[in-house]
Amino acid sequence: MTNSGLRKWAWVHKWSSLVSTVFLLMLCITGLPLIFHHEIDDLLHEHAQPAAVSPGTPPVHLDGIMEKVHQRYPGKAIQFLAWDDEEPGVLLWFINDRVDSDPLTNRIARYDANTGAFLDEPDFNGRFTTILYRLHTDMFAGLPGKLFLGLMGAFFVAAIISGIVVYAPFMRKLKFGEIRQSRARPVRWLDWHNFLGIIVVAWMLVVGGTGILNTWADLVVKIWQYTQLTEMLGDGKDKPAPTKLASIEDAVKLARGKLPDMEPQTLAFPGTIFAGPAHYVIFFKGNTPVTSRLLKPVVIDAETGAFTDMRDMPWYVTALLISKPLHFGDYGGMPLKIIWAILDLVTIIILITGLYLWIARRRAPAGQALEGTSFSVAERIPT
């Protein structure tokens, strides 16, 4: 690496960090409790539990439960039916005024899959974790907010990569992990910043990179709808909405028969964003740690109940689905969550020490600095 090359990297590190630090601090602080959002929700909110049943009890007919949902919510439309990932035996019915209403305004009714009984309708909107989640994903600004945070994520990745490059000139006379403890605070904090930064590089790159991918989720879904879903529906994409829907119990049974090693995860009703105007789309997930993250859509005619098509998700949807656990850290039990939280705290330390070093550097211009407190990259490069 030449001197002028290093100076350019130092410039990239300084400005990509300065532009994004405030937002990254917000993301780290809101992200920390979100790692434990399930535990926090359980602690703060009561949940009706499904009745205990002896193993092997056949679940209640889905059409029967749907009948009860319609009785409870007269005149309303059901958009989706989901099999709860975290609580087997619980069915989630997503209800709105119309089948094409904005899914963000859906009400979610929980039903016992084994008895068909209504459990409760939790209000997620005012929740502590929901507010944190909105701040973390779009700062209550919708898609522009998401894309803006994605841009901040890109600056974060640029800061990490440039940080790796400018790490070397600081380490010429230091051993790995050496903290010059007897020196002034800026030197000590510089050593901590460099040491912590370089040891958590892989984790920060993965969480930063997958965070950026997640900000594109809405766009990825749109691309999938316009290309893959349209192809799968074929001529059915112009079919009028059926006046009477075919049995969802039979539709799920038919799809299960096609995919014996997979489990249904979500059923999208005709007219919703994830289905056709006259077709159900049932998304199946695998039953291993990796494949349970991946989805396979099955299209069933909602008028005749006939199988129409099924295919694997394209690579870009798969990448998005895999990126979610890698961002949230919720895929390896409580110990991984705790490790995730500590790594998040380490990232906060790196951000704060970095900001401190920039301020300290401005207060003590070159030449006036105490001997040995040369902590700007420029001063480490011989002229």
Add this chain to the structure above:
Amino acid sequence: MSQQVLSKTTEHSIYRVPAIIALVSGVGLIFALVGDGLWDVMSWLAVGLPLAIAAWVWWPISAFRQKATPASRVLD
């Protein structure tokens, strides 16, 4: 400006340990995706490696600082 700040060998020695840590913790992130049980445990060890190293560096320093007298603290 073509002067090399660092020779190739120094650069290699500076990045050797960080590269190993990045590789181990990066692969560890995938372990927990692949399977449960033993895979999860391997993932905790690998992803937690940087934290163990940070604790290893921090521990003697914090012990030293607690022993240091107020007078010696002023000097730094």
